[in-house]
Amino acid sequence: MTEKIQTLRDNAAMRWTALLLLALAMFCAYIFMDILSPIKDLMQTHRNWDSLAFGTMQGSETFLNVFVFFLIFAGIILDKMGVRFTAVLSGAVMLVGGLIKYYAIHENFGGSGAEMWFNDNLNYIPLFEELGVSPFYRGMPASAKVAGIGFMIFGCGAEMAGITVSRGIVKWFKGRETALAMGSEMALARLGVATCMIFSPYFAKLGGSINVSRSVAFGVVLLCIALIMFVVYFFMDKKLDAQTGEAEERDDPFKVSDIGKILSSLGFWLVALLCVLYYSAIFPFQKYAVNMLQCNLTLVEADPATFWGGSSVTIVQYIVMLLVAICSFASNFIRTNKGLKYGLMGLAVVALVVYCYMGYMRGTAETIFAVFPLLAVAITPILGNYVDHKGKAASMLMIGSILLVICHLTFAFILPLFKGNAAGGTIVAYITILVLGSSFSLVPAALWPSVPKLVDEKIIGSAYALIFWIQNIGLWLFPLLIGKVLENTNQGVTDPLALDYKWALIMLACLGIAALLIGLYLKVVDKKKHLGLEEPNIK
Numbered sequence: 003m004t005e006k007i008q009t010l011r012d013n014a015a016m017r018w019t020a021l022l023l024l025a026l027a028m029f030c031a032y033i034f035m036d037i038l039s040p041i042k043d044l045m046q047t048h049r050n051w052d053s054l055a056f057g058t059m060q061g062s063e064t065f066l067n068v069f070v071f072f073l074i075f076a077g078i079i080l081d082k083m084g085v086r087f088t089a090v091l092s093g094a095v096m097l098v099g100g101l102i103k104y105y106a107i108h109e110n111f112g113g114s115g116a117e118m119w120f121n122d123n124l125n126y127i128p129l130f131e132e133l134g135v136s137p138f139y140r141g142m143p144a145s146a147k148v149a150g151i152g153f154m155i156f157g158c159g160a161e162m163a164g165i166t167v168s169r170g171i172v173k174w175f176k177g178r179e180t181a182l183a184m185g186s187e188m189a190l191a192r193l194g195v196a197t198c199m200i201f202s203p204y205f206a207k208l209g210g211s212i213n214v215s216r217s218v219a220f221g222v223v224l225l226c227i228a229l230i231m232f233v234v235y236f237f238m239d240k241k242l243d244a245q246t247g248e249a250e251e252r253d254d255p256f257k258v259s260d261i262g263k264i265l266s267s268l269g270f271w272l273v274a275l276l277c278v279l280y281y282s283a284i285f286p287f288q289k290y291a292v293n294m295l296q297c298n299l300t301l302v303e304a305d306p307a308t309f310w311g312g313s314s315v316t317i318v319q320y321i322v323m324l325l326v327a328i329c330s331f332a333s334n335f336i337r338t339n340k341g342l343k344y345g346l347m348g349l350a351v352v353a354l355v356v357y358c359y360m361g362y363m364r365g366t367a368e369t370i371f372a373v374f375p376l377l378a379v380a381i382t383p384i385l386g387n388y389v390d391h392k393g394k395a396a397s398m399l400m401i402g403s404i405l406l407v408i409c410h411l412t413f414a415f416i417l418p419l420f421k422g423n424a425a426g427g428t429i430v431a432y433i434t435i436l437v438l439g440s441s442f443s444l445v446p447a448a449l450w451p452s453v454p455k456l457v458d459e460k461i462i463g464s465a466y467a468l469i470f471w472i473q474n475i476g477l478w479l480f481p482l483l484i485g486k487v488l489e490n491t492n493q494g495v496t497d498p499l500a501l502d503y504k505w506a507l508i509m510l511a512c513l514g515i516a517a518l519l520i521g522l523y524l525k526v527v528d529k530k531k532h533l534g535l536e537e538p539n540i541k
Contacts, residue, residue, distance in 0.1 A: 009245040010238065011174055020174050020242075021183050023235040024167045025190040027093065030228035031160050032194030033201075034100055034221035035063070040202045040292040040368035043498040044214050049107065053492075053501070054139075055146045057485020060289045062137045062150035063157035064474035069135060073474060074261075076162040077467020085170045086239040092163035093229035099156025100218075100225045106148035108215040120144035161474060163232075165466040170239070172454055172462055180454075182387045186331075189382035189443065192375040193327055195288065199372035200323070204316045210306070264465050269456045269531065272524040273449065274472045276399060279517035280445050282476030283406055283510040284438075289481055290488075291374075294503045295367035298417045299427045303365040310363045319360045319369065323376065325353040330380035334387065350380065362428050370431055377436045378443035385443060389538070395452050396528050396535045400521035402444030407514035409438040414507035452535050476513075483509065 010016040038045060038060075045051040051059070067073040080088045111117055124147055125140040137154070138147050167187065175183040198221075205216040264270055304311035329350035336343040354376060361369040389395050412434045420427035457465040487506045495501060528535040 010242045011246070016238075017174050017178070018183075020235060020238055021171065021187055022190075023231045023238070024089075024170055025187040027089075027228040027231040027235075028163065028167055028187065028191035029194045029197075030224035030231075031096060031163060032191050033198045033224050034096070034156065035160060036195060036198045036288055037202050037217055037221040038214075039289045040199045040371070041206050041214055041217060042290065042293045043296065044203075044206055044212060046498045048212060048214055049145055050143050051146050053485045053488040053498075055142055055485075057289075057481045057483075057488075058137065058139065058142060059146045059150045059153060060286070060485075061478045061481040063153045064161070064478040065137045065150075066154045066158050067161050067471060067474040068478050069130070071471070072158045073161050073165070073467050073471040074464075076158070077165060077464040080162075080166055080169055080467065081461060081464050085166055085173055086236040088162060088166045089170065089232040089239075090229070090236050092159045092166055093225075093232040095159030096156050096163065097159075097222070097225045097229055099152045099154070099159060100222045102152030102155060103149045104152075104215065104218045104222050106145050106152060107218050109213070111145055111148070116148070117144040120147045157474075161470050163228075165470050168453075168466050169462055170235070173239075174242075176454070179387070182383055185382040185385055185387075185389075185443070189331065189375070189379040192378055192442070195375045196323055196372040197320070199292065199368045199374075200316060200320050203366065203368050204313070208313065261464060261468070264457055264461060264468055267456050268527060269524070269535070270453075270465065270469075272520055272527060273452060273456065274469045276403075276517050276520045276524065277449060277469055278473045278476040279513045279520060280399075280403060280406065281473050282480045283410065283513040283517070284442055285477055286480035286484055287410075287510055288374075290484055290503070290506070291371050292367045293498065293501065294413065294507075295370055295431060296499045297501045297503060298413070298421060299367060299370070299431060300420075300422050300424045301365045301367060301428075302424065304363060310360075310365075315360065315364060319357060319364070322353050322357045322360065323372065326350050326357060326376050327379045329353065330376075331383065333380075334383040358432050361432075362425070365424075370428060371435060373432060374435050374439045375442070376439065378439040381440055382443035391538050395449070396521065396525040398444045399449060400518060400525065402441045403514050403518035403521055405437055405441035405444070407511050407518065409434050409441065410507045410511035410514060414504045414511065418504070455535065480510075480513075 010020070038056075042051075042056055045056060046053075067076075076088070076092075079091070105111060121144045124138045125142075127136045127138065130136040137150055168184070171183050171187060172180065201220060202217040205220045206212055206214050208216060306312060309315055329346040333343050333346040333350065336346070354373075357376075358373060361373065385398065389398070412430070417427060417430055417434070420430055453465055453469065454462055484506045487509060488501055488503070491505050492501045524535070
């Protein structure tokens with residue numbers, strides 16, 4: 003007689019369904035996060051956003067999280083109110099911010115009273131201006147200011163969602179496949195990056211006329227879907243608590259002194275520093291990556307009258323991309339049927355080659371960079387499973403940092419050498435982007451499952467919040483710094499497709515070097531203090 007399943011958490015199908023709901027919500031959030039990244043050039047030509055305005059607006063996403071400490075409050079809300087309440091709240095906040103950003107970029111904003119007011123105001127913000135951290139500046143387009151305000155609000159919801167999802171996975175998977183679950187969630191959610199790169203330009207150019215607000219509208223619809231996913235998760239999580247007798251509000255409530263316990267951990271600080279250094283070299287880069295490729299590759303966009311230049315090729319290429327993702331991801335979960343496993347892997351490789359060929363034939367930088375998360379989708383579950391059963395999380399963090407440095411230096415020095423060679427430059431770009439994606443999978447698969455080893459379970463939410471807060475400092479600063487570096491190293495350059503990205507990429511490579519040094523020290527500390535970072539999660 004088989005043992006009766008006690009709770010939803012004990013049922014593998016229900017456990018992974020909960021994960022899927024959280025991952026789909028983050029998938030939608032990731033799309034909106036970078037919705038303007040692949041159309042940076044269009045924002046300059048159609049909304050008068052230069053690199054400084056674009057970078058300032060992009061950096062505004064994390065402004066409230068960093069300087070108003072919203073992420074700290076989000077962690078306290080999470081620990082006091084629980085996963086499901088905070089999940090729905092974060093979805094609602096993201097949607098509100100998204101709607102404001104859509105209004106700012108819509109054509110009706112131009113010439114409105116709101117535009118005139120924002121042109122004349124918010125040019126000077128006391129204290130923030132003196133500290134050099136103001137989210138606005140004199141001369142910044144009004145649409146960029148309002149979009150920045152909306153992006154700030156969205157950023158509060160997105161980062162709250164990030165820590166909530168991490169806490170939710172710990173709740174449903176602790177003692178089971180924690181790293182595999184976190185790695186799978188990251189892999190699925192980051193398909194949003196590829197989706198954004200493919201469909202944001204598609205909607206902006208739909209019908210032969212350019213309208214950048216259509217791209218943002220697409221993102222807002224997806225934020226509605228994210229909120230629905232969190233609502234469904236709410237009821238599923240509530241049923242789990244009813245079965246286990248757990249309460250969302252803890253009997254041992256959060257205390258401010260708990261923050262001191264977290265901050266006194268050397269391991270916590272090393273993980274947090276590694277996090278901010280590594281992610282500052284990835285997420286801000288994503289916002290400029292398409293424009294960087296446009297400036298370094300010799301691409302001839304396909305004739306709109308042909309299949310490669312038509313609208314249908316976008317759908318076909320996205321289907322091929324999904325085939326790569328589904329086959330490679332599913333192959334990780336097949337244990338006994340090796341023929342099926344390797345068959346799926348082979349199909350994924352063939353589909354990836356087809357996808358890359360289609361990107362080359364289309365001749366657009368955004369479809370080339372969209373390959374970024376595909377290798378991560380394939381290997382993140384593998385790495386997560388390895389950490390669960392074998393450990394070596396600290397070592398993975400170091401390897402990820404090394405790959406990060408190599409990739410940014412390749413973009414800075416090797417890719418420009420292929421200017422004029424369309425095929426050669428595209429091949430170098432594809433290989434480098436895929437390797438960068440693999441680096442991106444190494445770090446989350448190892449980093450986030452390590453946090454529960456460093457702090458008590460009761461304050462995991464606050465620990466994630468503090469790490470995300472520290473990370474957000476970099477995510478606020480470096481989009482702005484990249485924009486300023488581009489402005490200072492490209493003086494007199496008015497063509498958005500002729501910028502020199504070398505020094506901006508060198509700056510990002512230096513972040514990777516610093517992350518590597520922190521990773522080396524973390525490994526030494528782990529060995530001395532027996533933090534368990536190199537040990538498996540499942541024992």
